[in-house]
Amino acid sequence: MDEGEKGDDDEGDGGAGQIDLVTKTRAKPKKPSQFKVLMLNDDYTPMEFVVLVLKRFFRMDMEQATQVMLHVHQRGVGVCGIYPYEIAETKVNQVMDFARQNQHPLQCTLEKA
Ligand code: TYC
Numbered sequence: 001m002d003e004g005e006k007g008d009d010d011e012g013d014g015g016a017g018q019i020d021l022v023t024k025t026r027a028k029p030k031k032p033s034q035f036k037v038l039m040l041n042d043d044y045t046p047m048e049f050v051v052l053v054l055k056r057f058f059r060m061d062m063e064q065a066t067q068v069m070l071h072v073h074q075r076g077v078g079v080c081g082i083y084p085y086e087i088a089e090t091k092v093n094q095v096m097d098f099a100r101q102n103q104h105p106l107q108c109t110l111e112k113a
Contacts, residue, residue, distance in 0.1 A: 034113035035088035037080045039072045039095075045104040047073065053106065054080060057094050082113050 037058075039050070047069055054065035058080045072078040083091065092108045099106035 032084040034082050035085050036082050036111045036113050037088050037091050037095075038109050038111055039068070039078050039080050040107040040109065041072050041076045042105050042107065045099070045106040049099075049102065049104055050106065053095055053098060057091055057098075080108070085110075 039054075050069040050072070051062070051065045054060045054068055055062070058065075060068065068078050068080065081091070082088075088110050092110055095106065095108040099108075
């Protein structure tokens with residue numbers, strides 16, 4: 001029954017008497033993870049306002065902004081852009097503030113890319 005767990009020593013006597021510690025050093029700092037800024041559809045925000053938001057905060061031209069707005073309108077959600085966390089968070093806040101100031105219920109959120 002009792003196997004008697006004596007000598008529970010990982011170093012054992014067969015090794016070179018050293019514990020192998022693996023330390024990886026990175027040549028380059030790890031690149032920051034990216035986040036998608038998502039725009040959500042709703043029934044009340046005017047299409048022109050969404051296009052304006054996409055042009056103003058995501059530097060899209062008229063054609064691109066219209067395409068993305070229509071995608072969100074038809075599918076419910078769409079990607080406005082992909083950025084490092086702090087930039088993505090700032091964009092979300094800018095969009096939400098601007099929508100609130102104009103009394104539109106437009107919603108914007110973050111998702112890890
Ligand atoms: N569905 C809105 C309308 O019909 C337009 C709209 C598009 C709203 C995209 C939000 O993220 C959005 N007026």
